[in-house]
Amino acid sequence: MKYMKRALERKFLHMSSFFKAVLVTGARQVGKTTMLKHLAMEQSRTYVSMDNPMARALAKSDPILFFQTYKPPMILDEIQKAPELFEQIKILCDESKERGLFWLTGSQQFKMMKNIRETLAGRIGILELYSFSKNEVEGLIFPNEMDFSLPCLLSRQQLVPKNDIIQVFEHIWRGGMPDAQGADPEQRQEYYNSYIETYLMRDVAEEGGITDTVRFYKFMKACAALVAEQVNYKTLAESAEISQPTAKEWVRLLQGLGIIYLLPPYANNELKRLTKTPKLYFCDTGLCAYLSMWLTRDTLMNGAASGHYFENYVVTELLKNFSYAPSKVNLTYYRDSNAKEIDVFVEENGVIHPLEIKKSANPDRREVKKYELLDKAKLERGSGGIVCMCEEVIPIDAQNCFIPCNLI
Numbered sequence: 190m191k192y193m194k195r196a197l198e199r200k201f202l203h204m205s206s207f208f209k210a211v212l213v214t215g216a217r218q219v220g221k222t223t224m225l226k227h228l229a230m231e232q233s234r235t236y237v238s239m240d241n242p243m244a245r246a247l248a249k250s251d252p253i254l255f256f257q258t259y260k261p262p263m264i265l266d267e268i269q270k271a272p273e274l275f276e277q278i279k280i281l282c283d284e285s286k287e288r289g290l291f292w293l294t295g296s297q298q299f300k301m302m303k304n305i306r307e308t309l310a311g312r313i314g315i316l317e318l319y320s321f322s323k324n325e326v327e328g329l330i331f332p333n334e335m336d337f338s339l340p341c342l343l344s345r346q347q348l349v350p351k352n353d354i355i356q357v358f359e360h361i362w363r364g365g366m367p368d369a370q371g372a373d374p375e376q377r378q379e380y381y382n383s384y385i386e387t388y389l390m391r392d393v394a395e396e397g398g399i400t401d402t403v404r405f406y407k408f409m410k411a412c413a414a415l416v417a418e419q420v421n422y423k424t425l426a427e428s429a430e431i432s433q434p435t436a437k438e439w440v441r442l443l444q445g446l447g448i449i450y451l452l453p454p455y456a457n458n459e460l461k462r463l464t465k466t467p468k469l470y471f472c473d474t475g476l477c478a479y480l481s482m483w484l485t486r487d488t489l490m491n492g493a494a495s496g497h498y499f500e501n502y503v504v505t506e507l508l509k510n511f512s513y514a515p516s517k518v519n520l521t522y523y524r525d526s527n528a529k530e531i532d533v534f535v536e537e538n539g540v541i542h543p544l545e546i547k548k549s550a551n552p553d554r555r556e557v558k559k560y561e562l563l564d565k566a567k568l569e570r571g572s573g574g575i576v577c578m579c580e581e582v583i584p585i586d587a588q589n590c591f592i593p594c595n596l597i
Contacts, residue, residue, distance in 0.1 A: 190367070190370075190371070192223070192227050193321065193325060193326070193328070193367070193370075194325070194328065194330065195220065195224050195318070195325060196322065196324075196325055196330050196509070196510075196513040197213075197224065197316060197318050197512075197513045198224065198228060199513070200316060200513055200514075200515070201213065201224070201228065201316060202228065204314035204316065205288065205289035205292065205314075206288055206289060207288060207314065208288065208289070208312065208313055208314040209282040209285065209287070209288055209289070209290050209291065209312050209313075210278060210282060210290060210291035210292075210293060210309060210312055210313040210314075211289065211291070211292055211293065211313065211314045211315075211316065212268070212293040212294070212295060212305065212313055212314070212315045212316070213225065213292070213293070213294050213295075213316050213317070213318050214294070214295055214296060214315065214316070214317050214318070214447065215294075215296070215317050215318040215319060215447045216296065216319075216320070216446060216447030216448055216472060216473070217296065217384075217388040217389070217392065217446075217447075218366055218367070218368060218384065218388060219318050219319060219320045219365075219366065219367070219447070219473075220318065220320075220321075220367045221266075221294040221318050222238075222264075222266050222294055223367065224318065225264050225292050225294065226264065229264060229292070232262065233262075234262050234263055234264055234292070235259050235260060235261070235262070235263040235264070236263070236264045236266070237259045237263065237264070237265055237266065238266035238267055239265070239266060239267040239268060239269075239270035239271045240266065240267050240270070244259075245270055245271055248271035248273060248274050249271055249273050252273050252274050252276065252277040253277060255274065255277070256274075256277055256281060261281060261285075261290045261291060262287070262289065262290050262291070262292075263290075263291060263292070264292045264293075264294075265291060265292070265293045265294070266294050267294060267295060267296075268293045268294065268295040268301070269295040269296055269300075269301040272300070272301060272304045275304055275305065275308040275309060276308060278291055278308075278309065279308050279309055279312065282309070282312045283312075293313075296392065296396075296445065296446050296447060300396075316512075317447070317512055319365070319447075319472055319473075319505070319508070319509045319512070320364060320365030320366050320367070320472065320473045320475075321365035321366075321367065321370070322365060322505075322506055322509045322510070323356075323357070323360040323365075323506065323595065324349075324506075324595070325365075326360065326365065326370060329348060329349065331345055331348065333345065334514055334515065334516065335510060335511075335514070335596075335597070336537075336542075336571070336572065337535070337542045337544075337571065337572040337573055337574060337590075337592070338572045339572070339582065339584060339590060342582045342590060342592060342596055343582055345596045346581060346582055346593070346596060349595050349596065350595075351580045351581070351593075352550075352578055352579065352580050352581075352593040352594060352595045354490065354550070354578050355486070355490070357499075357502070357578070357594060357595070358486050358487075358489060358490040358495075358498075359486050360474075360502070361474045361475075361478065361486075361489065361498050361499070361501075361502045362474070362475065362478050362483065362485070362486040362489050362490075363377060363475050363486075364381075364473045364474055364475015364476055364478070364479075365473055365474075365475065366380070366384070366473060366475060366476075368380055369381070369475055374484070374485060377475070377479075378479065378484070381475065381476055381479035382479075384476070385406070385409075385476075389409075389446070389448070390402050390405070390406075392446055393405055393442065393446070396442060396445070396446065397438070397439070397442045399439075399442075404429045404430060404431060405429070405439065407428060407429040407430070408425060408428070408429035408431065408436070408439055409443070409448075409480055410428070410480050410481070411424065411425050411428035411429055412425065412440075412443065412449060412469060412471075412480075413471065413477045413480035413481045414428075414481060415469055416469060416470060416471060416477055416481075416494070416497050416498065416501050417468065417469070417470060417496075417497040417498075417500040417501050417504075418468065418469065418497070419464070419466045419467070419468055419469075419524075420440065420451065420466055420467055420468070420469045422436045422437055422440070425439075425440070440469075447472055448471065448472060448473075448476070449469060449470065449471055449472065450469075450470045450471070450472050450504075450505065450508060451467040451468070451469060451470075452467055452468045452469075452470060452504060452520060452521065452522050452533075453467050453520075453521050453522075454466065454467060454468075454521060454522060454523070454524060455521040455522065455523045455534050456521075457566065457568070459566040459567065459568065460525065460562070460566050462525050462526035462527075463523070463524065463525055463526075464524040464525070464526075468522055470500075470501045470504050470505060471501060471505075472505060472508075473505075474498060474501055474502050474505065477498070477501065478498065481494065495548060496547075496548045499546065499548040499578075499594075500532065500546045502594070503533075503546045503576050503594055503597060504520075504532075504533060504546070506594070506597045507520060507533065507535065507544075507597055508520060510597055511535070516537060516538075517537075518535050518536060518537040519534075519535075519536040519537075520533060520534070520535060520536075521533075521534045521536065522534065523543075523562075529559060529562070531543050531544070531545065531559055531560065532544055532545050532546045533546065537571075539569055540569045540570070540571040541563055541568055541569065541570055541571060542570075542571045542572060542573045543557075543559075543560045543563065543570065543573040544573050544574065544575070544576055544592075545557070545559075545574075545575045545576070546575075546576050546577070547575055547576075547577045547578075548577070548578060549577055549578060550577065550578040550579050550580070551577075551579065552575050552577050552591070554575075554585045554591075556575055557573070557574065557575065557585055557586065557589045560573060560588075560589070570588065571588075572588050572589070572590075573588065573589050574589040574590040574591060574592045575589070575590075575591050575592065576592045576594050576597060577591055577592070577593070577594065578593070578594065579591045579592075579593050580593060581593060582596070
């Protein structure tokens with residue numbers, strides 16, 4: 190399969206020229222190793238995977254001998270399987286002036302991140318890679334940063350074909366996993382089945398010590414049924430016949446493995462009575478659709494859950510876009526005790542860009558009236574709008590537009 194350029198490449202190389210070690214985290218099979226091997230083609234880098242039992246045994250028993258055998262600069266794959274190496278990586282980083290000595294990949298589970306923060310603080314840059322965004326699949330990486338202003342949206346619009354609901358739902362149903370691209374429906378179904386059986390269940394057993402795979406599978410299906418809704422531990426626990434504390438632990442585990450994303454609620458002292466519960470999304474919509482047994486694109490697109498899947502798609506496209514961008518933003522959602530809700534707040538430099546997400550191609554423009562609550566709370570409001578299936582950018586008022594979802 191031809192290599193598909195990743196939007197994270199720019200940021201990764203930029204961090205590698207500054208930090209002595211860079212860690213790329215993310216779910217299994219999203220393309221972490223493929224990207225690093227591609228970027229290392231011009232360099233002579235040693236490649237070692239901790240999935241290799243002999244290399245892993247050496248790393249665990251004798252880290253010093255390990256680095257005498259495999260010399261940096263190097264790519265170390267699945268580093269979470271050999272935490273014994275961190276101390277030696279720290280020593281080698283401190284002894285060398287060279288940047289980008291260690292390129293590491295791993296899943297961002299709790300124990301590893303704690304290890305890294307304690308051992309490699311200040312020496313390592315940590316980035317997260319997600320499955321392909323729709324634009325990456327189409328070979329498009331926008332040159333300008335997204336600020337939701339009319340000029341920004343219009344310049345992006347010139348680079349893409351018209352928004353098309355069939356193409357959008359094809360991506361939602363297929364998902365962004367590299368190996369699922371180009372698969373027919375039968376192959377896609379088998380791919381996700383084997384992904385869960387071989388990778389997920391194995392990692393769940395290793396990371397979380399979970400042996401009851403039947404209940405865990407039920408639990409994942411319950412998560413998929415709650416997509417784009419507030420996390421409800423009671424419902425999840427009942428569906429999988431487990432206790433609520435176990436449900437919380439399993440949610441945290443899926444988060445650490447890069448399978449689900451929890452969108453936090455907006456918190457502000459000015460705005461009272463805000464919800465404290467996050468919303469649940471799948472990092473890959475294809476896996477979510479598989480778990481909920483949507484067997485074809487059309488049944489998903491016309492089904493009762495299509496609005497939730499569309500919201501999941503837009504939120505994860507925003508997440509990917511801003512994770513790879515130069516400046517850091519904070520993604521949250523707004524809901525108060527009167528059940529007034531705004532789907533996404535993109536907060537950057539103290540400015541909030543409010544966004545509603547609607548599957549319709551012609552949503553109600555009055556939706557943006559809700560954004561006035563930001564003015565009442567004296568919060569600085571930036572450009573925003575309604576992300577939807579419209580074909581082209583249409584201004585609603587001075588600050589808001591109808592935004593085609595393929596411009597995110």
